[in-house]
Amino acid sequence: MENSSRKIKKPWPTKDAMAQIYENNLWGTDGSDFYSGEGSHDPSIVRPYINKLVKFLSSFENPITVCDLGCGDFNIGKELVTYTKQYIAVDIVKDLIIRNKEKFQQNHLEFYCLDIARDELPKADCAIIRQVFQHVSNEEIQSTLSKLLAYQYLIVTEHIPEGNFEPNIDIISGQGIRLKKKSGVDLLAPPFILPTKKKECLLTIPLDSYQGVLQTNLYQMY
Numbered sequence: 001m002e003n004s005s006r007k008i009k010k011p012w013p014t015k016d017a018m019a020q021i022y023e024n025n026l027w028g029t030d031g032s033d034f035y036s037g038e039g040s041h042d043p044s045i046v047r048p049y050i051n052k053l054v055k056f057l058s059s060f061e062n063p064i065t066v067c068d069l070g071c072g073d074f075n076i077g078k079e080l081v082t083y084t085k086q087y088i089a090v091d092i093v094k095d096l097i098i099r100n101k102e103k104f105q106q107n108h109l110e111f112y113c114l115d116i117a118r119d120e121l122p123k124a125d126c127a128i129i130r131q132v133f134q135h136v137s138n139e140e141i142q143s144t145l146s147k148l149l150a151y152q153y154l155i156v157t158e159h160i161p162e163g164n165f166e167p168n169i170d171i172i173s174g175q176g177i178r179l180k181k182k183s184g185v186d187l188l189a190p191p192f193i194l195p196t197k198k199k200e201c202l203l204t205i206p207l208d209s210y211q212g213v214l215q216t217n218l219y220q221m222y
Contacts, residue, residue: 017174036072052202057083067124070132088122117143126153133185134177138170154219160184161212
């Protein structure tokens with residue numbers, strides 16, 4: 001007989017929270033059916049990021065495979081596909097993935113609806129995680145990190161406070177980010193301490209209108 005006193009683990013709210021964000025345009029709108037916010041559309045943010053990633057992807061003699069974990073409306077990802085051997089785009093919102101499959105079609109491009117904290121992740125040489133961890137709890141980040149060790153490279157972008165800050169203050173997954181708590185995600189700090197061979201800061205963009213900076217780091221795994 002099952003012990004009725006055993007605690008039942010509550011499901012993470014991320015899937016429903018992200019679906020609600022798109023349904024209610026909580027990240028704004030440009031009139032389209034899905035909009036991943038100004039961080040994915042503002043040219044002053046997007047263009048330098050794309051330039052850096054194109055330079056990285058083009059540095060390989062043979063194109064590599066990329067897994068985009070949290071691809072959103074794919075306004076950024078669509079600019080990178082050409083420079084890869086295979087591009088696998090993942091998001092937790094089912095209707096968004098259905099829309100992306102219809103709108104963006106190339107022979108070496110695939111879309112999957114997955115919860116990166118719960119589901120098995122596609123194999124690739126490099127994983128891109130852009131402004132995803134900032135929205136989710138430490139428990140979900142930790143669950144995802146254990147799977148990221150399978151990739152040779154990680155490119156992670158996070159909105160963090162400028163200057164010194166207390167990293168990794170926990171939050172409930174949703175629209176908000178740790179910046180409201182004067183914190184941000186640092187994968188090399190407790191409780192995460194991601195094991196890496198090398199870390200390189202590819203890009204730091206000041207965000208005057210939003211406070212803080214948008215920082216992109218490249219991690220080379222063991």
